[in-house]
Amino acid sequence: MNDSVLDFTIESLGERKLKNPLQYANIDGNLEAAYVKDDEFILFKVWGRKGEQPAPLDKSNVMEKSGPRETMYFNPHHVHAAIVTAGGLCPGLNDVIRSLVRNLWYVYGVRRITGIQYGFKGFLPEYNFPVVELDPDIVDDIHKIGGTMLGSSRGGGDIQAIVDAMERMNINMLFTIGGDGTQRGALAIAEEIEQRGLKIAVVGVPKTIDNDLSFIQKSFGFETAVSRAVSAVSGAHVEADNAINGIGLVKVMGRESGFIAAHTALASTEVNFVMIPEVDFDLDGPKGFLQALKRRLLARHHAVIVVAEGAGQKFLKHIEETDASGNKRLGDIGALLRDKIAEFFKQEAMEINLRYIDPSYTIRSAPADPNDSLYCARLGANAVHAAMAGKTKMLVSLWSDKFVHVPIKMATLRRNYVNPEGSLWRDVVEATRQPQSMTNTD
Numbered sequence: 001m002n003d004s005v006l007d008f009t010i011e012s013l014g015e016r017k018l019k020n021p022l023q024y025a026n027i028d029g030n031l032e033a034a035y036v037k038d039d040e041f042i043l044f045k046v047w048g049r050k051g052e053q054p055a056p057l058d059k060s061n062v063m064e065k066s067g068p069r070e071t072m073y074f075n076p077h078h079v080h081a082a083i084v085t086a087g088g089l090c091p092g093l094n095d096v097i098r099s100l101v102r103n104l105w106y107v108y109g110v111r112r113i114t115g116i117q118y119g120f121k122g123f124l125p126e127y128n129f130p131v132v133e134l135d136p137d138i139v140d141d142i143h144k145i146g147g148t149m150l151g152s153s154r155g156g157g158d159i160q161a162i163v164d165a166m167e168r169m170n171i172n173m174l175f176t177i178g179g180d181g182t183q184r185g186a187l188a189i190a191e192e193i194e195q196r197g198l199k200i201a202v203v204g205v206p207k208t209i210d211n212d213l214s215f216i217q218k219s220f221g222f223e224t225a226v227s228r229a230v231s232a233v234s235g236a237h238v239e240a241d242n243a244i245n246g247i248g249l250v251k252v253m254g255r256e257s258g259f260i261a262a263h264t265a266l267a268s269t270e271v272n273f274v275m276i277p278e279v280d281f282d283l284d285g286p287k288g289f290l291q292a293l294k295r296r297l298l299a300r301h302h303a304v305i306v307v308a309e310g311a312g313q314k315f316l317k318h319i320e321e322t323d324a325s326g327n328k329r330l331g332d333i334g335a336l337l338r339d340k341i342a343e344f345f346k347q348e349a350m351e352i353n354l355r356y357i358d359p360s361y362t363i364r365s366a367p368a369d370p371n372d373s374l375y376c377a378r379l380g381a382n383a384v385h386a387a388m389a390g391k392t393k394m395l396v397s398l399w400s401d402k403f404v405h406v407p408i409k410m411a412t413l414r415r416n417y418v419n420p421e422g423s424l425w426r427d428v429v430e431a432t433r434q435p436q437s438m439t440n441t442d
Helices: 093-107 119-123 159-168 180-195 222-241 259-268 289-300 333-347 360-364 370-388 423-432
Strands: 041-043 062-065 081-085 113-116 173-178 201-206 246-252 273-275 302-308 353-357 394-399 402-407
Touching (some): 093 113, 093 173, 119 159, 119 180, 201 370, 222 302, 273 423, 333 353
Parallel strands (some): 081 113, 273 302
Antiparallel strands (some): 394 402
16 A cells, blocks of 8 residues: 555544543653653554665654543543444354453443444334444353354445434444444544534444454454364364375455455464465466376475465456445355366376365354453553543554544445465465466466
8 A cells, every 4th residue: 555645643532621530640660551642653564675765754644642641632521432343254243342341341431331233223113123222241252152242244325324323322432343444434433423513422443354454453253263164174184184185175255355364374373275365376278276286296205285265266257246244245165166176187097085164154163262252352442531531433453553533434445355475475385385376477
């Protein structure tokens, strides 16, 4: 992304005039937890080449540090907070809900917290979904189960009707837990709120199991997804290794970004081929995947393949439709590879034993693992601190291992991709020992 379009400025609803009830220090070095000051930032770009000019310390290169401020915009007794989960399921959704509720309730003393059912559609009167009044007792054990206690849906429709509902309910703080489609919707809601002159904070918690939102070091649920995918790969490897020319084919999530596939391969060390959307490949021809797979079987007599769901779409019939979140509908690359592999080796008169595993929905619906649960707890806490300070149109993010604020507009400008020339993909190629290229044009 061109640095000239970067702007990490965070918008606020107005001047903060209320003393924060938290008893934190306002000076450093006294061995006590301290408030975050408004002049504390994290550098976006901290790397470069020798001889280059250092990155400027301006809105294009500094991210506002997250955390509690010494003063607040909202009076906790006047807050009516709403929480929405939208888009596809992901491990950790309930953990974030729980963290938001507990921090609003225990840390700031907020007593009106409303859960909106089934995404933004829960605001619309035609659906007639009841709201869920939330408190720490209600959310106490929800982190132990997968999914979201509030339900989820894609899309949401009429932005004006959503804001009308928020006005009727006297909501002045909205937390949106979701991916790029959800956060684009949240930004549209925030802009409508601004046009009406309302004082409602809109703060997002980024959720994308594919880890593909920009300026998000990692998204919650990603580590759980990789862990579950590694288990599927382990099973595929056992099946392949115990059969004549055994092949284990595992499809994982990754519509446009292959992070889950890449990390799964590196974590398992049992994968021989990885296909991701960012790296082109051919099926046929002397340098294509099928011939590379044949060479692997002749040498080692078994193979494990991991394919991201968005890989190889050029081989599938183009689908013009999009889902309610605006994502393009994909063809099934896993089923296509399964059939193409079987057909190829039949023509080669070579016996194989192929096992195809698609664990996608069991991964999406799994409870978060401890690392993700910890991460969700901290995301929720920092989202509450931001909202109480009157921050809006922003997401809580992790960058350089520090929690920061990122404008929703920046996070949704483009997706985050695996760089085919970067170190992650280089490490994958080295670990799998697959060909550097599986195209016939080289």
